[in-house]
Amino acid sequence: MDIAVIGTGYVGLVTGAGLADFGNGVICVDIDQKKIDALKQGKIPIYEPGLDKIVSRNVSDGRLQFSTDLPEAIRSSRAIFIAVGTPPKADGSADLRYVEEVARTIARYMNGPKLIVTKSTVPIGTGRMIEKILTEAGNGHKGTVVSNPEFLREGSAIEDFMKPDRVVVGASDRESVHLMQEIYAPLHSLEIPFVVTNVESAELIKYASNGFLATKISFINEIAVLCELLGADVQDVARGMGLDTRIGPKFLQAGPGFGGSCFPKDTSAVADIARRYGYEFEIMEAVLRVNDNIKQRMVGKVVDALCGDVKGKRIAILGLAFKPETDDMRDSPAIPLINGLQQHGASIRAYDPQAMKNAGKIFESVTFCHDAYQTAEGADALVIATEWNEFRSLNLERIRKLLQQPVIVDLRNVYDPRRMQSEGFTYVSVGRADDVVKRKPLWRER
Ligand code: UDX
Numbered sequence: 098m099d100i101a102v103i104g105t106g107y108v109g110l111v112t113g114a115g116l117a118d119f120g121n122g123v124i125c126v127d128i129d130q131k132k133i134d135a136l137k138q139g140k141i142p143i144y145e146p147g148l149d150k151i152v153s154r155n156v157s158d159g160r161l162q163f164s165t166d167l168p169e170a171i172r173s174s175r176a177i178f179i180a181v182g183t184p185p186k187a188d189g190s191a192d193l194r195y196v197e198e199v200a201r202t203i204a205r206y207m208n209g210p211k212l213i214v215t216k217s218t219v220p221i222g223t224g225r226m227i228e229k230i231l232t233e234a235g236n237g238h239k240g241t242v243v244s245n246p247e248f249l250r251e252g253s254a255i256e257d258f259m260k261p262d263r264v265v266v267g268a269s270d271r272e273s274v275h276l277m278q279e280i281y282a283p284l285h286s287l288e289i290p291f292v293v294t295n296v297e298s299a300e301l302i303k304y305a306s307n308g309f310l311a312t313k314i315s316f317i318n319e320i321a322v323l324c325e326l327l328g329a330d331v332q333d334v335a336r337g338m339g340l341d342t343r344i345g346p347k348f349l350q351a352g353p354g355f356g357g358s359c360f361p362k363d364t365s366a367v368a369d370i371a372r373r374y375g376y377e378f379e380i381m382e383a384v385l386r387v388n389d390n391i392k393q394r395m396v397g398k399v400v401d402a403l404c405g406d407v408k409g410k411r412i413a414i415l416g417l418a419f420k421p422e423t424d425d426m427r428d429s430p431a432i433p434l435i436n437g438l439q440q441h442g443a444s445i446r447a448y449d450p451q452a453m454k455n456a457g458k459i460f461e462s463v464t465f466c467h468d469a470y471q472t473a474e475g476a477d478a479l480v481i482a483t484e485w486n487e488f489r490s491l492n493l494e495r496i497r498k499l500l501q502q503p504v505i506v507d508l509r510n511v512y513d514p515r516r517m518q519s520e521g522f523t524y525v526s527v528g529r530a531d532d533v534v535k536r537k538p539l540w541r542e543r
Contacts, residue, residue, distance in 0.1 A: 101170035102178040109180030115258040117155035124170045136163040144424035147255040168206040176212040189365035200227045204234040224296035246303035252422030263290045267299020307363040313348040315387040321351035321528025331528025351528045353430035353508040354391040356419030361428040396437030402525045408442030413476035416483025417449035417456045424451040448472040473499040484509035
């Protein structure tokens with residue numbers, strides 16, 4: 098099927114390349130001429146493992162092209178995927194101006210029946226709003242709106258697109274469902290479950306899923322605080338919880354709080370939607386509050402590791418992106434961490450395998466280094482803020498020699514406390530009380 102994907106950000110680019118790989122003819126459209134020119138030269142503007150290969154394969158096979166000509170893309174497509182940004186406004190609600198603009202352009206240039214698919218995460222009711230725009234400003238052609246939320250994780254977006262746990266389709270008529278099954282034919286034949294429901298339910302499935310995942314993270318982060326107070330080990334607690342099939346082991350990794358372009362935005366959006374309809378979504382409000390508190394708590398953890406005073410101290414930060422395998426800094430826990438430590442008088446050296454360019458636009462007076470060892474040079478403490486694989490196998494002897502003081506604060510629980518103690522470090526982590534290090538676990542294989 099001929100498809101237009103509007104917006105070439107994380108979601109739009111992966112969706113466009115993925116749909117082309119499924120055999121559809123896809124035009125990815127953006128207003129940013131520079132971005133489109135770069136894509137036409139095979140340059141991918143974001144770091145997403147595997148995206149460059151799938152884009153170049155489909156471009157050379159003639160199934161994927163890039164353009165800034167939205168009217169032409171609308172005219173030549175049967176289905177139009179809206180994948181433009183819905184950034185949070187100051188009050189936490191989603192800013193829909195880009196979605197509205199696209200809807201009006203579609204209404205203006207429709208030249209036959211069109212399937213309009215909302216791929217971006219949009220507030221409940223957006224599908225109806227688009228339908229209204231199409232009817233009022235339309236030119237008599239039929240535009241049917243379908244909600245098809247994405248569940249892509251940055252860093253594994255291609256895999257998540259190719260092998261999703263489910264495809265959610267919110268539609269109001271059978272023909273639209275059949276068209277979606279045709280678009281996603283390879284998944285349909287792979288027996289990937291299709292959840293077919295109405296538009297509002299599909300829009301809510303996305304928010305509810307992200308809201309629940311964020312809840313799991315804030316929950317385990319508060320359990321980690323309890324572990325530190327009680328002398329328990331949060332990784333054992335998470336393991337013991339996760340083996341309960343009703344809970345599941347995923348998203349129970351304690352850390353410095355969640356970041357990214359989705360969890361913070363989607364949790365505040367769903368709380369905002371509830372508030373607009375007169376309901377206080379208390380759990381979502383609490384999840385957000387806890388997340389902010391946990392991020393701030395990490396500053397205190399580093400200050401405490403240096404006996405309560407970091408004034409004039411040099412602190413090395415490994416990892417800046419909100420998670421590994423991405424260059425994305427949006428809402429990264431590293432941002433409040435570095436700002437907080439600088440407010441306490443520390444000077445910061447930092448390194449990240451992919452996010453340095455984006456970090457350079459955010460931080461002032463941070464010394465950016467080219468690897469973990471240069472970052473550690475002369476530092477009074479080393480902080481692991483993002484669990485990139487290359488930080489999992491540091492040469493600890495070399496690190497200890499480079500540091501002024503053998504202090505490591507591991508916000509991602511990458512290392513084993515007992516091993517770190519035996520290597521001569523003052524080792525602080527998340528949810529693993531120091532005295533666990535002293536107590537020999539009788540049975541646990543490490
Ligand atoms: C998320 C959802 O997973 C995805 O389905 C949705 O489409 C977009 O938002 P993403 O934000 O890319 O994906 O990353 P994810 O892997 O979910 O991690 C989000 C944040 O939670 C990161 O900051 C990560 O470090 C943190 N996290 C994740 C934890 O702190 N603990 C965990 O156990 C898992």
